[in-house]
Amino acid sequence: MKLLNGKEVSAKIKEDIKKEAAEFTVQSGRKPHLVAILVGNDGGSETYVASKMRNCELVGFESTNIRYEADVTEEELLAKIAEINKDDSIDGLIVQLPLPKHIDPEKVTEAIDYKKDVDGFHPINLGRMQRNLPCFIPATPYGVLLMLDHYGIDTSGKHAVVVGRSNIVGSPMSILLARNSNPGNCTVTLTHSRTKDLKAEVLRADIIVAAIGKKNFVTADMVKDGAIVIDVGINREDSTETKSGFKLYGDVDFDEVSKKSSWITPVPGGVGLMTIVGLLKNTLEAAKGTIY
Numbered sequence: 428m429k430l431l432n433g434k435e436v437s438a439k440i441k442e443d444i445k446k447e448a449a450e451f452t453v454q455s456g457r458k459p460h461l462v463a464i465l466v467g468n469d470g471g472s473e474t475y476v477a478s479k480m481r482n483c484e485l486v487g488f489e490s491t492n493i494r495y496e497a498d499v500t501e502e503e504l505l506a507k508i509a510e511i512n513k514d515d516s517i518d519g520l521i522v523q524l525p526l527p528k529h530i531d532p533e534k535v536t537e538a539i540d541y542k543k544d545v546d547g548f549h550p551i552n553l554g555r556m557q558r559n560l561p562c563f564i565p566a567t568p569y570g571v572l573l574m575l576d577h578y579g580i581d582t583s584g585k586h587a588v589v590v591g592r593s594n595i596v597g598s599p600m601s602i603l604l605a606r607n608s609n610p611g612n613c614t615v616t617l618t619h620s621r622t623k624d625l626k627a628e629v630l631r632a633d634i635i636v637a638a639i640g641k642k643n644f645v646t647a648d649m650v651k652d653g654a655i656v657i658d659v660g661i662n663r664e665d666s667t668e669t670k671s672g673f674k675l676y677g678d679v680d681f682d683e684v685s686k687k688s689s690w691i692t693p694v695p696g697g698v699g700l701m702t703i704v705g706l707l708k709n710t711l712e713a714a715k716g717t718i719y
């Protein structure tokens with residue numbers, strides 16, 4: 428078993444981003460600027476946004492975190508997005524999901540100028556991604572592609588099985604792996620909660636992408652010998668063992684599955700760190716104007 432080491436890969440790519448950001452700053456007289464809007468105080472979302480902001484600083488970006496109470500109106504949020512869309516000093520805008528129930532995430536996603544949509548969630552970016560046109564690719568699937576690319580893993584002709592069809596990970600991941608590009612050119616099966624014999628589907632996979640949000644969901648009996656296993660799960664459980672007060676678990680039973688896999692990502696230290704890299708790369712592209 429070989430480890431797809433998110434710590435190592437993300438550190439290396441972030442060094443490259445840092446250099447490019449410094450060049451951009453010299454040439455333009457300003458830093459790439461990411462704004463993240465966080466609504467409410469969901470523990471996971473707070474951690475993710477704090478990490479995004481910290482990583483922006485690390486690579487020499489400017490970052491702004493705008494916070495709202497959970498009872499902010501949809502109208503107020505949309506007004507702020509419209510204001511940011513018009514602000515030339517801001518390159519990228521993300522609204523951390525999930526949002527409180529009274530706010531429609533589709534409305535919010537479509538309100539963001541697709542040229543600043545560094546999450547790649549806007550239908551224009553999604554459509555362009557499907558057509559293999561320049562676009563912002565959602566950060567987590569982008570991070571997975573960068574990881575596969577870094578290790579020189581040839582995905583062409585392989586059977587990829589994606590577990591979970593979320594807008595954030597599973598759905599875009601399935602599109603990207605099927606595209607005529609590298610990494611890509613896979614035969615893709617997208618499985619979800621209504622899939623009939625999930626185990627039989629996953630057992631056929633040369634590449635498994637687990638993005639279902641359930642601790643240890645993918646067990647060794649579901650995995651073919653030699654499979655490449657990408658674990659996107661970040662499941663938090665309270666713990667007295669760690670300083671943070673919680674412990675992270677993937678969607679894959681790492682201890683058992685790693686005995687069968689050829690390559691596998693750990694949790695933590697795998698895809699989570701690559702998500703940040705995807706977001707930083709998109710923000711740099713937005714600043715440089717190389718996509719739009």
Ligand code: GUN
Nearest residue numbers: 521522523524525546566
């Ligand atoms: N919630 C979980 N993942 C993400 C992400 O990549 N972007 C945003 N905006 N919210 C998320």
